[in-house]
Amino acid sequence: MFFQWIEGPKTEVIGLVKLIESDRRHEMMVTLxxxxxVRKRIFPSWDMELVDAENIQEVLQDALETAQDQKSVEALNLMLSKVQGHA
Known part of the structure; x- marks a missing residue:
């Protein structure tokens, strides 16, 4: 399971998501x-990194604790529920 939080201008994000979806290496992609x-990055200190499956819940929980808006809280809770469903 792989999660990616993509931020930026809406049209560019949508274009990037379409590009990722068209790549056959990606399966069962879900856009939250x-x-x-949002003009200001929600997670400005996040970099892309590989997180072991055992640690992803901790990473998402940490992000949830620092989330600054309701949409981010909802998206992170949804990610957590997906991870817990595959544990």
Whole structure:
């Protein structure tokens, strides 16, 4: 299971998501939200990193504790529920 949080101008994010979806290496992709365009990064200190399956819940829980808006909280809770469903 792989999670990626993509931030940026809405049209660019949607274009990038379409590009990722068209790549046959990606299966069962789920987009959690493209509702709002946020000008300020929600997770400015996040870098891409590989997290072991055993540690992903901890990473998502840490992000949930620092989430600054309801949409982020909802998306992170959804990610946590997906991870817990595959534990």
């Amino acid at each position: 939200s493209t509702d709002e365009e």
